[in-house]
Amino acid sequence: MNMSQISTCCENSSYTQDPQSKKLYCKNHFIELIDNKVRKAINRFNMLDRNDHIGLGYSGGKDSSVLLNILVKLQNRYPSCNLTVLTIDEGIKGYRDECLELTRKIAEKYQVYHVIKSFKNIFGATLDQMVETSLEKKSSLSACAICGMLRRRALNIAAKQVNVTKIATAHNLDDEAQSILLNLLRGDSNRFIRLSRAPILKFKTLIPRIRPFVYVTEPEIVLYAYAKNLEYHSYPCPYASSAMRNNVRTFLSKMEGKRPSTLRNIVNLHDTIGQYFPKEESLKPPFLCQICGEISSYEICPICQLLDDLGIEKSLK
Numbered sequence: 001m002n003m004s005q006i007s008t009c010c011e012n013s014s015y016t017q018d019p020q021s022k023k024l025y026c027k028n029h030f031i032e033l034i035d036n037k038v039r040k041a042i043n044r045f046n047m048l049d050r051n052d053h054i055g056l057g058y059s060g061g062k063d064s065s066v067l068l069n070i071l072v073k074l075q076n077r078y079p080s081c082n083l084t085v086l087t088i089d090e091g092i093k094g095y096r097d098e099c100l101e102l103t104r105k106i107a108e109k110y111q112v113y114h115v116i117k118s119f120k121n122i123f124g125a126t127l128d129q130m131v132e133t134s135l136e137k138k139s140s141l142s143a144c145a146i147c148g149m150l151r152r153r154a155l156n157i158a159a160k161q162v163n164v165t166k167i168a169t170a171h172n173l174d175d176e177a178q179s180i181l182l183n184l185l186r187g188d189s190n191r192f193i194r195l196s197r198a199p200i201l202k203f204k205t206l207i208p209r210i211r212p213f214v215y216v217t218e219p220e221i222v223l224y225a226y227a228k229n230l231e232y233h234s235y236p237c238p239y240a241s242s243a244m245r246n247n248v249r250t251f252l253s254k255m256e257g258k259r260p261s262t263l264r265n266i267v268n269l270h271d272t273i274g275q276y277f278p279k280e281e282s283l284k285p286p287f288l289c290q291i292c293g294e295i296s297s298y299e300i301c302p303i304c305q306l307l308d309d310l311g312i313e314k315s316l317k
């Protein structure tokens, strides 16, 4: 492709080039492009209803900071929707405590209601304490496995307490493609099926989740934050490890570099075969946990089991 064949959005100087179409975008049209990708995902998967109260899972990192900026703007189009920011403090010394200040400051800047809930308060111990006990007990669970499982539950608990009707998370196209491939590699058909991008509505104790960044790549999010001069924290979590997801992330970003559309192809394929997946109701796990009452595949849910294994007495009842 020579320069004369490359299209441009307008006369303004270019800010970035779309890796797939090679089209050049100025800053304003690039921002508009990303806003439209979010709107398209929300419409295509019916993520929002009138009067929804959105609870944004907000860590203060770049992805959730950009999503907050876009959702605040989108509120003008959905004036009957409410927005609350939900931050989970896992209890990671030298990491999360540093981010909390920034999340408070940013929520205040946008004038959105901000709820902070901690693992210590909900589960009775910080992640640091749980990891320490887990190591002492020679458990095979990694810090990230414990953290991921508990953060999902903590977000659901925080959201219920303020009557949120949809939880929005800032998972992007890279995360989506990684999750699809990871579950394929693990042979985990249940999770593979549950990765649907449409909010699942039928599980009464679980608030439906939406992922409006499903069409937006990680580099686009970084560029958006830069274009709008958004503040976010970028300290690395001390537990970020060499988990399987990191191998998949490296592999996929190399492939995307060579063939820009790899990520999109994986997600599109998952959407296409999704029409043959079992329907929502039949995916419902069969039990309500005997301890906490949450929906579960076992009589005691994995979280209550984990807390028991770690000797944490806090009851989730």
Ligand code: SF4
Residues within 6 Å of the ligand: 090, 143, 144, 145, 147, 148, 237, 238, 239, 240, 241
């Ligand atoms: S890297 Fe792991 S432990 Fe750290 S916040 Fe992420 S999931 Fe939690």
Ligand SMILES: [Zn+2]
Residues within 6 Å of the ligand: 009, 010, 011, 012, 025, 026, 027, 028, 029
């Ligand atoms: Zn332009």
Ligand SMILES: [Zn+2]
Residues within 6 Å of the ligand: 289, 290, 291, 292, 293, 294, 300, 301, 302, 303, 304, 305, 316
């Ligand atoms: Zn339970």
